[in-house]
Amino acid sequence: MNKEIFSEIPMRTWNWLGVNEAVVDRDLLVESQNLDIKIEAGHQEKMLVEYRKESCGTVNINIGENAVLKLTQLQLMPQNCNHVNEINVVLEKKAKLQLVAVETGAKSFASKVNIILKGDKSQADVSLLYFGDGDRSLDMNYVLEFQGRKTVGNLEVYGGLMGESQKIFRGTLDFKQGAKQAKGYEKENVVVLSSGVRNRSVPIMLSGEDDVVGNHAVSSGKINEDKLHYLMSRGLSPAEARKLVLEAAFNPVLELIDDEALRQEIDSYIKERLENE
Amino acid sequence: MAQEKTYIEDIERTLYDIKNVDKSKYKSQSGLTEDIIRDISARKNDPDWMLEFRLKSLEVYNQLSLPNWGPDLSELNMDEIVTYVQPDAKMTGSWDEVPEDIKDTFDRLGIPEAEQTSLAGVGAQYDSEVVYHSIQEDLVKQGVIYTDMETALHEHEEIVRDHFMKLVPPKDHKFAALHGAVWSGGSFVYVPEGVHVEIPLQSYFRLNAAGAGQFEHTLIIVEKNASLHFIEGCSAPKYNVTNLHAGCVELFVNDGARLRYSTIENWSRNMMNLNTKRAVVGKDGVIEWVSGSFGSHVSMLYPCSVLKGENAKCEFTGVTFASKGQNLDTGASVIHCAPHTSANISTRTISKAGGKATYRSAVKVTKNAPYAKCSVNCESLMLDDISRSDTLPTMDIEGDEADIGHEATIGRISDEAIFYLMSRGISEDEARSMIVRGFVEPIAKELPLEYAVEMNNLVNIELEGTMG
Numbered sequence: 001m002n003k004e005i006f007s008e009i010p011m012r013t014w015n016w017l018g019v020n021e022a023v024v025d026r027d028l029l030v031e032s033q034n035l036d037i038k039i040e041a042g043h044q045e046k047m048l049v050e051y052r053k054e055s056c057g058t059v060n061i062n063i064g065e066n067a068v069l070k071l072t073q074l075q076l077m078p079q080n081c082n083h084v085n086e087i088n089v090v091l092e093k094k095a096k097l098q099l100v101a102v103e104t105g106a107k108s109f110a111s112k113v114n115i116i117l118k119g120d121k122s123q124a125d126v127s128l129l130y131f132g133d134g135d136r137s138l139d140m141n142y143v144l145e146f147q148g149r150k151t152v153g154n155l156e157v158y159g160g161l162m163g164e165s166q167k168i169f170r171g172t173l174d175f176k177q178g179a180k181q182a183k184g185y186e187k188e189n190v191v192v193l194s195s196g197v198r199n200r201s202v203p204i205m206l207s208g209e210d211d212v213v214g215n216h217a218v219s220s221g222k223i224n225e226d227k228l229h230y231l232m233s234r235g236l237s238p239a240e241a242r243k244l245v246l247e248a249a250f251n252p253v254l255e256l257i258d259d260e261a262l263r264q265e266i267d268s269y270i271k272e273r274l275e276n277e
Numbered sequence: 278m279a280q281e282k283t284y285i286e287d288i289e290r291t292l293y294d295i296k297n298v299d300k301s302k303y304k305s306q307s308g309l310t311e312d313i314i315r316d317i318s319a320r321k322n323d324p325d326w327m328l329e330f331r332l333k334s335l336e337v338y339n340q341l342s343l344p345n346w347g348p349d350l351s352e353l354n355m356d357e358i359v360t361y362v363q364p365d366a367k368m369t370g371s372w373d374e375v376p377e378d379i380k381d382t383f384d385r386l387g388i389p390e391a392e393q394t395s396l397a398g399v400g401a402q403y404d405s406e407v408v409y410h411s412i413q414e415d416l417v418k419q420g421v422i423y424t425d426m427e428t429a430l431h432e433h434e435e436i437v438r439d440h441f442m443k444l445v446p447p448k449d450h451k452f453a454a455l456h457g458a459v460w461s462g463g464s465f466v467y468v469p470e471g472v473h474v475e476i477p478l479q480s481y482f483r484l485n486a487a488g489a490g491q492f493e494h495t496l497i498i499v500e501k502n503a504s505l506h507f508i509e510g511c512s513a514p515k516y517n518v519t520n521l522h523a524g525c526v527e528l529f530v531n532d533g534a535r536l537r538y539s540t541i542e543n544w545s546r547n548m549m550n551l552n553t554k555r556a557v558v559g560k561d562g563v564i565e566w567v568s569g570s571f572g573s574h575v576s577m578l579y580p581c582s583v584l585k586g587e588n589a590k591c592e593f594t595g596v597t598f599a600s601k602g603q604n605l606d607t608g609a610s611v612i613h614c615a616p617h618t619s620a621n622i623s624t625r626t627i628s629k630a631g632g633k634a635t636y637r638s639a640v641k642v643t644k645n646a647p648y649a650k651c652s653v654n655c656e657s658l659m660l661d662d663i664s665r666s667d668t669l670p671t672m673d674i675e676g677d678e679a680d681i682g683h684e685a686t687i688g689r690i691s692d693e694a695i696f697y698l699m700s701r702g703i704s705e706d707e708a709r710s711m712i713v714r715g716f717v718e719p720i721a722k723e724l725p726l727e728y729a730v731e732m733n734n735l736v737n738i739e740l741e742g743t744m745g
Contacts, residue, residue, distance in 0.1 A: 012346035210659035214687040
């Protein structure tokens with residue numbers, strides 16, 4: 001089958017780690033659904049993008065000066081499908097983006113997000129939730145590029161992995177020369193629920209500017225046993241206790257989804273997966 | 278508040294830059310051919326298996342490509358590199374027998390003095406051959422072997438054959454293959470079971486010849502429940518042609534053993550430093566790396582620890598200081614292969630005057646390593662806005678019982694800290710210097726005192742190039 005490089009990290013590393021690029025079936029890319037959006041200066045918008053049957057989608061957004069966009073992207077593809085999605089955003093001066101992304105579907109998916117903080121004082125807050133189970137394959141590549149002065153970028157990632165799922169998350173904070181007083185923050189918390197999981201994380205920080213503050217942190221581990229024991233001592237079954245702890249772990253992202261029905265749908269989906277494990 | 282800065286050229290690194298007249302006894306032709314390798318092997322009186330190993334390595338070298346990641350290596354032209362330079366000196370155990378110019382070089386670097394005060398053994402390599410080796414008598418009586426690799430190859434052939442390039446096989450990468458083909462010099466250390474070498478051993482590698490390569494091989498075996506602190510130093514004078522260092526370090530830390538491997542690397546700014554270091558650690562064993570990278574034009578150096586035995590541990594402490602014309606790509610990798618293994622990686626990188634410092638790491642936890650723990654901490658300091666600092670860690674974790682954490686920060690010296698120190702009567706330059714010394718202090722404190730002093734001197738040399 002024809003393969004194509006869908007995304008690459010901005011700076012390559014050892015090939016044996018297998019994280020330099022995401023390779024996908026070329027056929028997937030042919031059927032791409034594209035969306036080009038311009039948020040006019042000073043406007044405030046909310047957008048919801050849902051993937052339920054599309055194999056490939058690209059969203060290109062320009063957010064004008066002082067404009068604000070809240071973009072929620074939910075990938076709820078059936079478990080037997082492959083999928084790729086892409087978001088490209090350019091933020092002008094003082095523009096703001098809140099991106100809430102949920103990746104819980106598809107047998108195998110690759111997503112890439114490129115956010116360019118072009119204008120001075122522009123800001124992007126990105127919250128991502130991913131969940132992998134069975135033999136699913138999850139591949140994500142997020143890049144926040146700081147070009148303007150006093151720009152702010154936050155990337156918070158919450159993940160859960162079980163079964164024999166395999167995941168790669170690459171998150172890059174790229175401070176370009178001239179991005180003075182930019183601030184970037186990235187964190188990824190992964191809860192691992194099964195021994196068959198393979199979990200790869202690549203938190204990259206690139207800087208050509210000294211007058212910046214950049215931080216990143218990754219933590220990966222199983223559910224805290226003390227929390228589980230406490231909940232089980234209150235009468236919850238092991239499965240119920242795990243569900244509750246995982247819900248709490250995902251809550252920072254779930255609570256950002258405005259639509260109660262969608263929030264419930266994702267919550268139910270994860271619960272069902274936990275019960276079936 | 279915006280900070281205006283001016284820059285001046287780096288001061289001369291006089292101590293390291295003094296060149297000796299090239300009085301080599303023999304130099305191979307530049308380039309890399311089978312004839313050159315046969316010639317090196319014959320001059321070294323290699324056993325047949327070693328000649329065969331060298332020739333197979335050459336084949337591998339010719340098959341492999343340059344890495345498609347990391348710094349640009351296109352400046353390196355192997356056709357112009359002289360791979361073997363034999364100094365006009367025989368290996369000896371007395372400094373009095375070392376030719377005057379070579380002895381003066383090591384005197385200036387403080388090696389004989391350190392030998393008297395704080396070392397249990399010294400090896401000194403000049404270009405491609407070791408010219409001096411010594412070890413305290415009481416260690417010899419306990420069965421400790423510390424000698425040059427050529428002597429080891431003849432006197433302890435079976436041990437060498439069982440271990441040589443087993444941890445870093447020539448197929449590992451192009452420069453490992455190059456090393457396998459043209460290696461020369463280096464140190465061999467064997468510490469028998471239960472023996473604790475209380476005072477460090479040190480090998481110092483000096484490359485004097487212009488346009489030459491140094492390919493020393495260090496092989497250390499620390500048997501069960503034994504311990505050793507080994508120090509490696511290296512430097513070269515600056516030339517306007519490219520020099521190459523492609524050494525290889527293989528460390529075997531057996532069950533319950535402990536090895537500390539400290540390096541202060543201060544190659545000249547025309548050096549391509551493409552070194553490979555790897556350790557395998559047995560049950561309850563400990564490998565400690567202390568690594569300071571200050572010199573070279575381009576470095577690719579990532580000591581690797583393979584934690585093979587249950588409860589094996591790795592501690593890595595590193596500092597990298599990249600200045601004008603330097604691209605220093607350094608870091609570490611750890612592979613957890615057994616239950617309850619643990620690793621702690623802590624690094625500091627500094628970049629200034631257009632220098633590029635990259636921290637690169639890999640933490641791999643295999644399925645066979647439940648309850649593995651690894652903590653990675655990387656802090657980067659940029660001293661101006663024409664330099665680069667990049668951080669590229671990767672974690673690859675299998676299973677659900679590992680506990681892995683990674684943290685990194687990047688930034689510059691805060692104006693508040695400078696102002697605070699200035700308000701206490703300290704000049705701005707001294708305030709900057711104090712903050713940088715404080716930044717690298719976690720590494721300095723891991724070094725023996727005299728090496729910590731050398732590291733602080735190197736930091737000061739670098740900082741004198743920047744006027745705040």
